[in-house]
Amino acid sequence: MSEFKSGSNLEKVLRAGHFAFTGECGPPTGANVEALKKKAAYLKGMVDAVNITDNQTAVVRMPSWAASLIVMQEGVEPNFQMVCRDRNRLAAQSDVLGIYAHGIRNMLCLSGDHQKFGNHPDAKNVYDIDSMQLIHTVKTMRDEGKFLNGQDIDVPPKIFIGAASNPFAEPFEYRVHRLAKKIAAGADFVQTQCIYNMDRFREFMKQAVDMGLHEKCYILPGVTPMKSVGMALYMSRSVPGMDVPEDLIKRLRGAGKGKVAEEGIRFALEQIEEFKEMEGVAGVHLMAIEWEHRVPEIAERAGMLPRPSV
Amino acid sequence: MIIAEAKPNSELLEMVSDCSKVLVVGCKGCVTVCNVGGAKEVGVLAATLKIARRRQGRTIAVDEVTLERQCDPEYVDEIKDRIGDYDAVISIACGVGPQFLSERYPSARVFPGVNTKFMGGAVAHGVWEERCAGCGQCVIHNFGGICPIARCSKSLQNGPCGGSDHGKCEISKDVDCIWDVIVRKMMSQGRLDELLKFRPPKSWTTSRDGGPRKMIREELRI
Amino acid sequence: MDEFTPRIVAFCCSNCAAAAATIADGLQHVLPENVKIIQVPCTGRIEVLHLLKPFEEGADGVYVAGCQEDSCRYTSGISKAARRVAHVQKILEEIAIEPERIAVFNVSAGMGHAFTEIAREMTRKVREIGPIQA
16 A cells, blocks of 8 residues: 555655755756756766756746656656646646656646746746646645546546745745645645745744644755855846845855855755754755756765665 | 827838828727827827828828727717728727727728727826736735736736745836735735635636627616 | 028927027027927926927927926926927837927026027027928
8 A cells, every 4th residue: 555645756755754855957958868868867866856847937948747757767756847837727737647647756836937037038928827726736636536627537646746935035924824825735845945044044944843834744945056156146136036145145255266166065065964953844955056967976975875765 | 997008100100101091080088098099199190190291202181080989889980971081090099999990890991009008097197007907707805905817927816926026026126026015915904814725726717718708788788 | 502491490488488588689699580489388288299280380390498497487397398308209200200300498587698599509400400301
């Protein structure tokens, strides 16, 4: 008998009480399978599952499901991302069946960046359902074996349902409540936006723990090592809902020429160490954006290796 | 009301480039209120066309009329005796006007003189904002009297998304995050618990997604 | 060949520009004959259509002479006029007519010399651009 909701590796690792470690990989802006396989190779064995982004920043890429299948063939467990921007409820439910049929077991439900940011700003968006409703839809498909219209599903998809949370977007007071709402809607695990402001994240986690959210859902804070001062400034100024404290920018500046990336990694490692001890935190989501080749080193230095086999 | 904006004069000139007698038709409804399609603007457009043609060394006769409304057949009827005199008709009503004109007068060439933008209101002189998406099933009471369908860039019913930044929407610093406004209003009214309720997927059948819409009220039919 | 004499219409505020015109007259600064003055109680009431009509009737240039921004007789009349002139410039541009054919000037009641100088300057500018008609 399967007591697991999906039986994915990520679910098993979390259920066994291990400190989970997930990675991220953006599909190519083309059909470059080799490039994708190369990225997957860096991540293999280093993380428990890899998020495969879905036309992230509204830029057209190889679809998340297709890239998920390719990394799966390379021995990496995918966490298939789906955004509500590009699909109505028919396409969304259909894709859930499709990915499950091909053996994908994790899925992250997102609203998606507005197309205005991307490379097709003239597009019409969909937003038939929002991320909250998508989470609920997948849960209903899995647990009740029913589509949104109430019709029975012939072999329901068993998916480990993920949600995103941005602890820093305003209004700050409401964020933990929205997380609670996502968990109530059906999220099994939550991956957060990149965390840099540890003070505010501690506060957010404390609220989550006080509300008992960590007992209903696995919370994985996001970590993205800063590669340069420029990246920190960009994140701070241009990425909506991102909180980069002035102290961190100062620290990176102070690292000196050629040593900023190392300082960025050191900060990430310190964060991971703290997350390991933080109440309610079940793992870390490492988003090494276009830095997949550094993941093995970061995993090693963070004491994350070897990954548990469950 | 319906908010519209004038099409560039260059585009209108191009539309009527082969015409020598044109009727500009205004509307005393919404487009008069938003200063784009009333009697004044009819005059401005007529003068502009004449100046432009004079510059080109050609002439054009432009007549002006402003109807009570272009979305009611009885007023559209008022020009039935003159419409045959023109090579083209430019309607500067919302998108309904030129269609009612071309349906009523099948042989007329009718051009739209404005771009119809949205349903909204004036928040200041010369500044209009969208308020309603015409989804056909009003739910604003669930959101502090504020419509997330029309005013959230993603029409989220369980917002705000992670792109909300200091009260602004991720699409532009000039656009308010309406979910930020909704949350703060509900907090100030002590009704946060209502926002924590899961809002299930909306039925869009009453919206444009259900196909072209029509409404019949039997008690008003003659 | 005769030099082109542009036909120009000037909308002038009766509080400042017209007073300036009286002074100019006293100083025997003669206003060029090609400039036709239309006196208005306040430039703030000049509508877009008023500014277009002279062009429709064959004028080559139009200008508004009103108060200084900070001492407008009716507070914001001249700034409203300036925004309407800008709108007419946009219309002219869209129909391939030089937007410089319309302008707004700030004068004050004592500026007799400036008043005639504006008329001359506008005449010079429009003459340079040429006749409006092809």
